[in-house]
Amino acid sequence: MGEGMTGTSHGLRFELLGPLRALRDGVEIPLGPPKQRAVLAVLLLQEGRPLSYDGLVEAVWGGAPPVHVRKLVQKYVSGLRRALGAGPELAWTGAGYRLTGAEIADLRERRRLVDAALAARDAGEVRRAVELACAAEELWRGDFAEGLQAPYLTAERLRWAEKRLTVLEARLTGEIELGRSFEYVHELVRLVAAHPLRERLVELLMLALCRTGRPADALAAYEGARQRLAEAMGADPGPALRSLHARILRQDPNLLPLPPVPVP
Template sequence: MGDSHTSHTGVRFELLGPLRALRDGVEIPLGPPKQRAVLAVLLLQEGRPMSYDGLVEAVWGGSPPVHVRNLVQKYVSGLRRALGDGPLLEWTGSGYRLSGAAVDDLRERRQLVDAALAARDAGELRRAAELVARAEELWRGEFAEGLAAPCLAAERLRWSEKRLSVLEARLAGQIEAGRPFESVHELVRLAAAHPLRERPVELLMLALCRAGRGTEALLAYEELRRRLAEALGTDPGPALRSLHARILRQDPALLAEPVPVG
């Protein structure tokens, strides 16, 4: 996407990785980590006022420092100086409001994923995969990486799950489009990175099966079953057990069936 897509005030904000603000492609220094956390939290309000108490809770949690009011005023003043003309950070009487600003990479990601879903529903699987790949390229690291704040920690977890789900949907679409070989290596890495998550192993088993590597698909199931038993004392879920049974009996329909992408 590049840095040409910015808020109407000329400043581009990004949160899919470390927080960045860019004016004309040049990064704006945003000050110390807590000041950056205040900005990230206010950006996520999308122009809605946030009460003083709500801001303190979001940035510091239930045990803020003694002089937190002074810190909030200091950081707000610092952000006003850093952002200069353009985005407006003001006290409305009911809370702090940041207007004239948007999280541009989040908006672009949403547009790309929506377009990918529309393409998938229209049967344009290759275009859907390309759009999702472009959405993934917007990520530069973890969500709001490096900023310690309860609100941002919760958002980081939520976005990690959303990112994984989109990645899994892209790989499912790739298998469905008849390109299982292209998916195998990425699915092996994904399963290793999330050893107790079942969906990557389910997709890996499908890809291996359709690539004529049924024995490896069964081994992938056994490895996950062992990991789940050791870590949680549970078995794989019904979708995975059903797929395992179908591979064992060499179900011919399995090779041609569409892959569920949800």
């Protein structure tokens, strides 16, 4: 990938792990009104692929666009060309609008960190995997494309929220393996409250409570999850949660508190 695609040749950096922003040599540049920013976010997410006019309208306004939407699209495209200046090229091709010479830097950096964390985990390097996952988490400044209202971005926001939680769960799993359960019980309580039907978070909370010598509280956490799942979905907890519950009841010695892994 050349300099034009990474954005280094013109010093322009785009970020979407939070409110959309563009920085030229570290200074944020104004990107115009919210819908214009939404157009930019949608085009950035195409990663250099053209997006048809109809596809752009559907992505930004959905199935009921305003009457003068064509003029709005032209206005926002012109506004973005002025705002971005030299470097990125926003052009109309036979297939649609295409934004080139632009890349979402924080998504690229997150992907690199998560891939490295997975490789470290697979190699048994738990501490290194946790450090890399923490670095990936620190890139987030808020919700994905926070504040921008567009059907396409709403769907992407949900998708990225799931990806963020998955990495967070993997990091917390590593923290517990490293004997740091006491430090993360409160974070897990908060996360379970925010995502009450997410069984993996309940499982991690139960494990952390056991590892801090609180098996009765772990059983209470299971019961709370069981009731929530029954009320919301008419379902029982899944196999992983039920298995952990059974291990706690039979006082599995592998659930006893672990000594912290010494720092080399």
